[in-house]
Amino acid sequence: MGFEYSSAVEAVKVVGASINEAADYILNGPSRTNMGASTSSDCSKVCVKALGKRALSLSQPSERMQQSKIPDHFGTKMQTKRSKFNVAKDALNAESKVSPVMEGNGNVHPDMHRDTKITSEIIAVDCPEELRVGADLEQQVSRLLQKRFGHASLKSFQREALAAWLSNQDCLVLAATGSGKSLCFQIPALLTGKVVVVISPLISLMHDQCLKLAKHGVSACFLGSGQPDKSVEKKAMEGKYGLIYVCPETVLRLIKPLQSLAAGRGIALFAIDEVHCVSKWGHDFRPDYRKLSVLRENFSTSKMKFLKFDIPLMALTATATNHVRKDVIQCLCMSKETKIVLTSFYRSNLRFSVCSEDDYCDRYEDDEVNSVNDDDTSSRERELSVEYLEDETDTFQGMDDWDVPCGGFHGESPDLSQKVSGSFEMSDSPMELKERLKLQQEPLDHGPTIIYVPTRKETLTIAEFLCYFGIKAAAYNAKLPKSKLRQVHKKFHEDNVEVVVATVAFGMGIDKLNVRRIIHYGWPQSLEAYYQEAGRAGRDGKLADCILFANLARTPTLLPSKRSEDQLKVEYKMLSDCHRYGMNTANCRARSLVEYFGELFSHKKCYLCDVCIKGPPEKLDVREQADIFMQVLAAHKKQYALSFGNSGYITDSYDDDITCLGVKRRRSVKKLYLKLLVGKTRKQSPKYKATEIWWQGLARVMESKGYIKEGDEKAHVQIKYPELTERGWDFVRSQGEESFCIFPEVDMLL
Ligand SMILES: Nc1ncnc2c1ncn2[C@@H]1O[C@H](COP(=O)(O)OP(=O)(O)OP(=O)(O)O)[C@@H](O)[C@H]1O
Numbered sequence: 100m101g102f103e104y105s106s107a108v109e110a111v112k113v114v115g116a117s118i119n120e121a122a123d124y125i126l127n128g129p130s131r132t133n134m135g136a137s138t139s140s141d142c143s144k145v146c147v148k149a150l151g152k153r154a155l156s157l158s159q160p161s162e163r164m165q166q167s168k169i170p171d172h173f174g175t176k177m178q179t180k181r182s183k184f185n186v187a188k189d190a191l192n193a194e195s196k197v198s199p200v201m202e203g204n205g206n207v208h209p210d211m212h213r214d215t216k217i218t219s220e221i222i223a224v225d226c227p228e229e230l231r232v233g234a235d236l237e238q239q240v241s242r243l244l245q246k247r248f249g250h251a252s253l254k255s256f257q258r259e260a261l262a263a264w265l266s267n268q269d270c271l272v273l274a275a276t277g278s279g280k281s282l283c284f285q286i287p288a289l290l291t292g293k294v295v296v297v298i299s300p301l302i303s304l305m306h307d308q309c310l311k312l313a314k315h316g317v318s319a320c321f322l323g324s325g326q327p328d329k330s331v332e333k334k335a336m337e338g339k340y341g342l343i344y345v346c347p348e349t350v351l352r353l354i355k356p357l358q359s360l361a362a363g364r365g366i367a368l369f370a371i372d373e374v375h376c377v378s379k380w381g382h383d384f385r386p387d388y389r390k391l392s393v394l395r396e397n398f399s400t401s402k403m404k405f406l407k408f409d410i411p412l413m414a415l416t417a418t419a420t421n422h423v424r425k426d427v428i429q430c431l432c433m434s435k436e437t438k439i440v441l442t443s444f445y446r447s448n449l450r451f452s453v454c455s456e457d458d459y460c461d462r463y464e465d466d467e468v469n470s471v472n473d474d475d476t477s478s479r480e481r482e483l484s485v486e487y488l489e490d491e492t493d494t495f496q497g498m499d500d501w502d503v504p505c506g507g508f509h510g511e512s513p514d515l516s517q518k519v520s521g522s523f524e525m526s527d528s529p530m531e532l533k534e535r536l537k538l539q540q541e542p543l544d545h546g547p548t549i550i551y552v553p554t555r556k557e558t559l560t561i562a563e564f565l566c567y568f569g570i571k572a573a574a575y576n577a578k579l580p581k582s583k584l585r586q587v588h589k590k591f592h593e594d595n596v597e598v599v600v601a602t603v604a605f606g607m608g609i610d611k612l613n614v615r616r617i618i619h620y621g622w623p624q625s626l627e628a629y630y631q632e633a634g635r636a637g638r639d640g641k642l643a644d645c646i647l648f649a650n651l652a653r654t655p656t657l658l659p660s661k662r663s664e665d666q667l668k669v670e671y672k673m674l675s676d677c678h679r680y681g682m683n684t685a686n687c688r689a690r691s692l693v694e695y696f697g698e699l700f701s702h703k704k705c706y707l708c709d710v711c712i713k714g715p716p717e718k719l720d721v722r723e724q725a726d727i728f729m730q731v732l733a734a735h736k737k738q739y740a741l742s743f744g745n746s747g748y749i750t751d752s753y754d755d756d757i758t759c760l761g762v763k764r765r766r767s768v769k770k771l772y773l774k775l776l777v778g779k780t781r782k783q784s785p786k787y788k789a790t791e792i793w794w795q796g797l798a799r800v801m802e803s804k805g806y807i808k809e810g811d812e813k814a815h816v817q818i819k820y821p822e823l824t825e826r827g828w829d830f831v832r833s834q835g836e837e838s839f840c841i842f843p844e845v846d847m848l849l
């Protein structure tokens with residue numbers, strides 16, 4: 100049997116040149132060699148201390164796993180009347196009987212196992228009736244963190260989440276991308292020897308995490324269509340892995356086996372990662388996320404009599420508005436006492452910018468075909484969906500996991516009353532300002548890049564294009580063979596691929612520390628999706644660029660997909676918010692993004708984004724143009740009211756009967772949509788030769804200032820049937836000569 104060269108080199112680096120020790124290291128993983136005997140003895144001591152009399156008197160040997168306050172989170176054999184030492188050892192063995200090994204190519208192959216000696220560390224915790232994370236536990240967890248993951252200490256939000264779990268509370272963790280949410284559910288598996296079931300929406304994400312855990316010597320597997328080895332599921336249900344990553348579709352199928360697992364090795368926690376996928380304000384092409392209430396229904400004391408408390412749920416996301424938070428708690432039937440752990444969504448090392456991509460429009464031969472227009476339900480659209488997109492329900496349902504374009508929520512106006520607490524408290528102190536200004540000047544290191552494109556086809560063409568110019572690029576989309584995807588993933592992680600050109604399939608949760616650039620080539624479908632994907636950058640804390648390249652002269656369109664009417668509305672709203680973000684020239688990008696998620700941005704600005712660096716454009720006094728625009732709109736409304744009375748303003752085309760010289764005729768009265776309004780305005784005032792998109796920009800500004808509103812029931816990305824508001828009528832009536840100064844939006848500058 101031979102060893103992989105890289106494993107051997109690593110082993111020698113870690114344990115020295117002793118052949119025996121190096122071989123041991125390769126076979127048993129880093130934990131075995133690092134912790135060695137001390138682990139088991141240390142651990143047993145801690146366990147003895149922690150379990151005390153209570154553990155010994157807990158139950159009869161015949162009893163199934165029982166829960167009490169804390170020791171109940173420990174291994175299944177705890178209740179047997181064996182020595183305390185054995186209790187700890189059993190728990191350890193439970194976790195480590197089967198540990199993952201790396202395939203020859205370094206890929207995780209959870210099926211390949213060896214019966215190892217103790218390779219996992221379990222730290223028992225003291226278990227007072229009232230559970231608290233005391234200094235003792237903190238120290239023990241710190242030790243575990245250092246040994247397993249190489250981190251010095253828990254972050255405060257991780258501590259809070261763990262404290263909630265320790266007291267058997269449900270918990271909703273809202274923390275920025277890259278802040279370390281995964282540890283919140285990984286530690287419970289290591290602490291207890293029980294299984295943690297992680298519900299995750301993407302195979303790439305599950306794969307990513309298993310790969311990492313394997314490197315740290317933690318046994319984990321993922322189930323679902325991406326799992327090449329079908330025997331893994333059986334092993335997982337027998338309790339051979341500490342962490343089981345599973346997509347929602349699969350977990351629904353596995354309720355019974357999971358109940359057996361809970362009765363056997365025990366389940367410490369259900370973690371629902373990327374929990375925003377639950378939200379009904381998002382995409383309903385992942386409805387199974389909404390069905391995860393089965394976890395509470397089936398793993399509660401009422402269903403499983405031997406449980407002393409419901410198995411806790413931990414829900415985690417980096418992008419959730421207040422609305423989504425409420426929806427998640429309700430939809431998953433989380434307890435009323437759910438602990439909400441909230442940190443800032445702000446990522447201070449990300450440098451956001453928006454660039455115009457002039458040739459972009461050429462990519463689409465026919466915009467009409469690719470866009471979802473309001474009445475478009477053509478078969479052509481469906482054809483395109485299947486061919487190009489990730490999120491097509493038909494192709495997706497059978498696969499049970501792959502791609503979930505994220506961004507399942509409604510942008511809300513910021514709830515500024517909710518002050519965010521947590522580890523990201525900052526202010527613009529002179530020191531910090533200096534630091535940030537310094538950062539501004541810093542050249543960006545070379546490093547890996549992810550380019551997000553809207554369609555599968557583009558992943559291929561752009562990757563090919565880059566390869567032609569000698570760049571090591573690879574495409575990643577759901578339709579590529581799974582073996583190829585695993586390979587791309589692995590090569591990217593090993594820095595053998597410089598650029599991954601991906602669809603949303605390579606989005607959420609991907610954790611590669613040194614990604615220096617995230618480029619969106621084409622409009623994202625929502626700010627949620629954008630911020631999630633941008634969050635792949637700079638996870639090492641160093642400066643990273645997040646660049647949005649788009650055709651700024653053209654209003655973005657929704658990609659074709661099956662949607663209900665309600666959903667279509669929501670998605671238009673989300674795309675519209677994203678469009679506004681791109682068109683904005685005056686607000687700090689980081690501020691716009693963070694406030695979009697309802698957070699109070701506690702800085703003046705980020706000092707890094709394109710707006711902060713370039714500064715806003717000069718203000719324009721558009722009083723005259725706005726006057727004409729509003730007068731034309733008012734005149735049309737008056738004309739309409741004369742003909743039809745004041746009973747509402749119908750925006751659809753309509754026919755009406757008119758009597759002309761005693762002869763009744765039908766004439767068609769056109770609805771006043773924005774283009775027509777702009778046409779009339781330009782005609783009325785040839786002095787203002789501004790382009791059509793200039794007026795569109797003005798309309799957006801007038802809308803955001805509350806002078807006009809959408810008059811159509813349907814939602815649109817860009818206001819389509821403008822209607823005057825009360826404020827708008829006041830504007831029309833006002834005769835003053837006051838100036839009306841605005842920051843021109845991007846389309847007003849093009
Ligand atoms: N306590 C800690 N100290 C230092 N680094 C940490 C700590 N906890 C986690 N990390 C590191 O933070 C990085 C990001 O972790 P993780 O993937 O869990 O982020 P996340 O919050 O889930 O992000 P996303 O929302 O993008 O999924 C990891 O590389 C991890 O090693």
Ligand SMILES: [Mg+2]
Nearest residue numbers: 280281372608
């Ligand atoms: Mg994550």
